[in-house]
Amino acid sequence: xxxxxxxxxxxxxxxxxxxxxxxxxxxxxxxxxxxxxxxxxxxxxxxxxxxxxxxxxxxxxxxxxxxxxxxxxxxxxxxxxxxxxxxxxxxxxxxxxxxxxxxxxxxxxxxxxxxxxxxxxxxxxxxxxxxxxxxxxxxxxxxxxxxxxxxxxxxxxxxxxxxxxxxxxxxxxxxxxxxxxxxxxx
Amino acid sequence: xxxxxxxxxxxxxxxxxxxxxxxxxxxxxxxxxxxxxxxxxxxxxxxxxxxxxxxxxxxxxxxxxxxxxxxxxxxxxxxxxxxxxxxxxxxxxxxxxxxxxxxxxxxxxxxxxxxxxxx
Numbered sequence: 001x002x003x004x005x006x007x008x009x010x011x012x013x014x015x016x017x018x019x020x021x022x023x024x025x026x027x028x029x030x031x032x033x034x035x036x037x038x039x040x041x042x043x044x045x046x047x048x049x050x051x052x053x054x055x056x057x058x059x060x061x062x063x064x065x066x067x068x069x070x071x072x073x074x075x076x077x078x079x080x081x082x083x084x085x086x087x088x089x090x091x092x093x094x095x096x097x098x099x100x101x102x103x104x105x106x107x108x109x110x111x112x113x114x115x116x117x118x119x120x121x122x123x124x125x126x127x128x129x130x131x132x133x134x135x136x137x138x139x140x141x142x143x144x145x146x147x148x149x150x151x152x153x154x155x156x157x158x159x160x161x162x163x164x165x166x167x168x169x170x171x172x173x174x175x176x177x178x179x180x181x182x183x184x185x186x
Numbered sequence: 187x188x189x190x191x192x193x194x195x196x197x198x199x200x201x202x203x204x205x206x207x208x209x210x211x212x213x214x215x216x217x218x219x220x221x222x223x224x225x226x227x228x229x230x231x232x233x234x235x236x237x238x239x240x241x242x243x244x245x246x247x248x249x250x251x252x253x254x255x256x257x258x259x260x261x262x263x264x265x266x267x268x269x270x271x272x273x274x275x276x277x278x279x280x281x282x283x284x285x286x287x288x289x290x291x292x293x294x295x296x297x298x299x300x301x302x303x304x305x
Binding site: 024025029040041058116118121138139140 | 196197201202207218
């Protein structure tokens with residue numbers, strides 16, 4: 001996990017560890033998108049996602065001394081964010097399938113088929129918290145199965161199984177949707 | 187499958203929080219630091235006040251225990267005296283009865299003397 005201090009984030013990390021609040025704010029800004037997105041797509045509630053993301057960064061501030069590099073920082077933030085989100089969903093399962101209109105807030109990026117994108121995001125909400133985290137780390141964070149397994153502290157075969165089953169389910173539902181829409185056109 | 191994976195990546199592009207997120211984190215950090223400092227300052231006062239109340243409660247418990255013990259001892263003594271008085275009374279009554287019986291046995295009645303054969 002050690003890296004040479006050539007990455008600007010490594011320098012910011014070193015400054016933040018020595019108590020520089022501006023450097024810490026720079027670290028927050030560099031990672032807030034990833035942490036907040038994971039929280040939002042896990043919890044679907046923007047307010048809860050904001051709270052969870054803030055809690056993750058407050059925990060980071062307390063644990064700065066154990067962060068070894070910017071790569072370790074990204075890994076640590078994803079790990080804490082997903083674990084906290086899974087824990088919260090297990091405590092309050094009703095919140096996991098809350099208002100789908102909240103999920104619409106996710107549709108900021110519109111490129112391709114916006115309806116399909118929305119449907120995919122809604123379908124992800126039907127997955128179990130662990131399976132949802134696997135899908136998000138794979139397709140939002142672009143992690144490979146080994147990194148997902150390390151992040152979620154899960155056997156790699158479980159990660160592969162989640163990916164396979166979740167993608168099969170999503171593909172079936174997307175195909176059904178396409179078949180239905182073609183049926184309407186005929 | 188690859189097409190679906192590409193669509194998943196499109197659908198799950200990261201979105202950012204509302205503006206000022208890092209400022210809000212720093213504000214919470216500052217308020218948390220302030221709060222923990224206040225808590226650290228308040229803690230010795232709390233402990234002092236707490237230990238004073240513990241001492242008072244302990245002293246009060248000891249006094250109450252001593253009083254209860256004394257009362258119990260006095261009550262035991264009173265019950266002992268009462269039992270002794272009852273025993274003495276019982277012995278006195280028994281003694282009176284025995285005296286009466288002794289008198290009856292030693293002083294035969296005149297009617298009994300007349301009926302004795304050979305008199």
